[in-house]
Amino acid sequence: MPASLLLLALLFAAALPAAPAPAPDADARVRVDFREPAAFADAAERFPGDPRDTAHLDRLREHLMRAAAPRLSAGYRLDITFTAVDLAGEFEPWRGPQWGDVRIIRDLYPPRLGLEFRLADAAGRVVRTGQRELSDLDFLMKITGGFRDDPLRHEKALLDDWLRAEFPGR
Numbered sequence: 645m646p647a648s649l650l651l652l653a654l655l656f657a658a659a660l661p662a663a664p665a666p667a668p669d670a671d672a673r674v675r676v677d678f679r680e681p682a683a684f685a686d687a688a689e690r691f692p693g694d695p696r697d698t699a700h701l702d703r704l705r706e707h708l709m710r711a712a713a714p715r716l717s718a719g720y721r722l723d724i725t726f727t728a729v730d731l732a733g734e735f736e737p738w739r740g741p742q743w744g745d746v747r748i749i750r751d752l753y754p755p756r757l758g759l760e761f762r763l764a765d766a767a768g769r770v771v772r773t774g775q776r777e778l779s780d781l782d783f784l785m786k787i788t789g790g791f792r793d794d795p796l797r798h799e800k801a802l803l804d805d806w807l808r809a810e811f812p813g814r
Contacts, residue, residue: 674712676705677725685730685756700796701729707800708807715811719766722811727775728758732783732798747795754783755798761810776810778802 678684678701686700704726712722733749757778763771780786783798794800 673716673721674709675723676708679725679727703796708803712807721764723762725760730756751784754779754781755802778806
């Protein structure tokens, strides 16, 4: 490879933006599980037993781990278990076969998330536990700026609202 091409490649690589650094040990501080995900409304409705079901759950897990970690004090650990996931919108197969894979988002179909959580301090003592049934009937009226083109924007906004209310910060 000529030196000029090598130099050009190095300059181009240096100009690329660096990948965002992962949250500091978020994996160790926040754990998210799903209890019986095959029974969740959308999994059972669309592709029972199919690995495609877990893609949206994995994205919810990643978002929650990233969003919750900065809200915890040093050494604290948060365990969250989803007991129910019903995404915003519904499938309306009566519209015809071409609509079979289209999720219709209306105010009739708000996101609903059931979860249990356990917050433990650095010594492992349980500080707080609880069960929450999250839903937002005004979900279409909210501006979800950071998630505008995200198909899970309503669920992520619902989780962010819960985190702000439950864990106001350090």
